Amino acid sequence: MNTTAKKGHARVDVADALRGFSVLAIVLLHAIEHFNFYHFPDAASRGWLAAVDTGVWQSLFFLFSGKAYAIFALLFGFSFFIQHDNQRMRGHDFRLRFCRRLLVLFVIGNINACFFTGEILVTYALVGFVLVLTCRLSDRTLIALGALCLLQPVCLYYTARLLADPSFVPPAVDEGPLWAATFAAQSGGSFLETVRINLWEGQLASLAYAWNHGRIFQTAGLFIIGMLTGRRGWFLRPALPYWGRALAIAIFCYFPLDSLHASAMELPNAALSFQLGMLLKSLANMCLMVMWVAGIMFAFYCSVRPARVLSALIPYGKLSMTNYVTQGIAGAAIFYHWGLGLQAGIAESALIGVAIFAVQYIFCRYWTGRHGHGPLEWVWRKLTWL
Numbered sequence: 498m499n500t501t502a503k504k505g506h507a508r509v510d511v512a513d514a515l516r517g518f519s520v521l522a523i524v525l526l527h528a529i530e531h532f533n534f535y536h537f538p539d540a541a542s543r544g545w546l547a548a549v550d551t552g553v554w555q556s557l558f559f560l561f562s563g564k565a566y567a568i569f570a571l572l573f574g575f576s577f578f579i580q581h582d583n584q585r586m587r588g589h590d591f592r593l594r595f596c597r598r599l600l601v602l603f604v605i606g607n608i609n610a611c612f613f614t615g616e617i618l619v620t621y622a623l624v625g626f627v628l629v630l631t632c633r634l635s636d637r638t639l640i641a642l643g644a645l646c647l648l649q650p651v652c653l654y655y656t657a658r659l660l661a662d663p664s665f666v667p668p669a670v671d672e673g674p675l676w677a678a679t680f681a682a683q684s685g686g687s688f689l690e691t692v693r694i695n696l697w698e699g700q701l702a703s704l705a706y707a708w709n710h711g712r713i714f715q716t717a718g719l720f721i722i723g724m725l726t727g728r729r730g731w732f733l734r735p736a737l738p739y740w741g742r743a744l745a746i747a748i749f750c751y752f753p754l755d756s757l758h759a760s761a762m763e764l765p766n767a768a769l770s771f772q773l774g775m776l777l778k779s780l781a782n783m784c785l786m787v788m789w790v791a792g793i794m795f796a797f798y799c800s801v802r803p804a805r806v807l808s809a810l811i812p813y814g815k816l817s818m819t820n821y822v823t824q825g826i827a828g829a830a831i832f833y834h835w836g837l838g839l840q841a842g843i844a845e846s847a848l849i850g851v852a853i854f855a856v857q858y859i860f861c862r863y864w865t866g867r868h869g870h871g872p873l874e875w876v877w878r879k880l881t882w883l
Contacts, residue, residue, distance in 0.1 A: 516572055517812075517814030518565075522564070523561075523824070526565065531841075532613050536840075570723065578632075596626070599626060613825030624716045648776075652714075686834060737799070740794045744788060812862050816864065820861070
């Protein structure tokens with residue numbers, strides 16, 4: 498009997514550690530943003546804390562913004578590969594079942610959106626169908642498609658048009674009125690009014706932002722590359738030499754990209770500046786994301802003490818969906834008008850993010866000691882396999 502085919506792929510601990518790291522980074526960023534409610538105390542009233550606020554904001558955004566979600570997206574594609582390949586080894590086709598899984602994710606995402614306008618599960622549910630369409634393609638084709646998506650083809654097209662005709666106006670979805678509606682509800686609306694606004698204007702604003710800022714193609718590219726990492730076994734110890742090369746390339750590319758991004762921001766043509774800046778910033782963030790992943794891979798597999806620290810994040814990563822959704826609920830209850838309406842500076846908000854993580858982490862340690870799946874992970878799994 499082929500025991501490998503019967504058992505399928507074992508769970509990859511470093512992937513759970515990476516999930517835990519990314520969700521921790523996400524809650525810290527969302528906390529200092531007041532969960533998309535950009536209402537802060539006046540800087541003049543903060544005294545010396547204003548400088549601390551600026552330092553915390555700039556540090557967390559440099560370290561995690563655009564990188565934590567990228568790791569989360571990469572691992573979404575990786576998880577799809579594990580599930581798809583496990584079913585393939587048992588003689589089953591997982592693609593139709595995964596479509597149902599995406600529909601369930603769409604529902605969970607909209608439940609999350611009742612509380613938090615910046616949620617990404619609905620976007621994942623919509624973009625996730627690219628995995629169904631591409632999972633049988635060759636590795637070479639997947640590399641080409643993933644690279645094309647990460648290079649932002651629409652952005653490249655608009656950039657070429659602007660270089661040929663500076664008067665060209667790239668079409669974009671107007672996010673302003675949508676975000677204004679959500680801000681008004683967050684500032685003074687009741688819970689039910691906030692839910693109503695979040696589910697329509699809030700979701701449209703989130704999707705419009707994702708489209709206008711290249712997140713749709715970036716997410717699709719990361720899904721595809723994540724699937725490829727699973728196919729190639731890149732999250733296992735033998736793949737460390739590949740991560741060493743990836744780390745070297747990322748370091749080599751990051752600084753020129755960051756410099757070019759700064760130059761693009763100074764261009765007199767605002768439309769060209771935005772398109773080029775978005776492309777270069779996206780690529781620079783991908784380089785930093787690779788640095789994070791490669792660094793965590795080496796720390797997990799090669800260093801005893803860092804490995805212990807990262808291993809502590811495994812329970813948190815196993816409940817990544819539960820943690821992500823409950824973060825939004827907790828953050829809205831703390832900062833929005835219908836909840837506590839807390840007026841906190843950025844430094845204090847970062848500590849609130851740490852506190853949310855601490856409470857969630859204690860729960861995760863308790864839960865994983867008694868159950869194989871997190872609460873929302875269990876619901877997602879059960880509804881997928883009905």
